[in-house]
Amino acid sequence: MKSEYSPQFLRDACPCATCREKRTAPTDTNPLQVLQPADVVEMAVNAMEPVGQYAYKVFFSDGHDSGIYTLEYLHELG
Numbered sequence: 104m105k106s107e108y109s110p111q112f113l114r115d116a117c118p119c120a121t122c123r124e125k126r127t128a129p130t131d132t133n134p135l136q137v138l139q140p141a142d143v144v145e146m147a148v149n150a151m152e153p154v155g156q157y158a159y160k161v162f163f164s165d166g167h168d169s170g171i172y173t174l175e176y177l178h179e180l181g
């Protein structure tokens with residue numbers, strides 16, 4: 104398994120529905136949500152778990168584990 108992406112990079116690129124919505128939604132409508140705890144703590148990957156033969160589920164240190172990273176998606180990121 105290659106590890107050429109930083110945990111923060113992977114977290115920002117999380118492909119789950121929740122994160123995709125966050126990325127497309129405007130963030131300047133609610134100032135209280137601009138700075139979240141996850142933004143000030145250095146991100147880390149606690150674990151990665153194979154999903155089938157072509158994807159990995161990533162467990163981030165902020166407790167988020169909804170993202171399924173397919174190998175194809177990881178290739179696209181690179």
Ligand SMILES: [Zn+2]
Nearest residue numbers: 117119122170
């Ligand atoms: Zn996500």
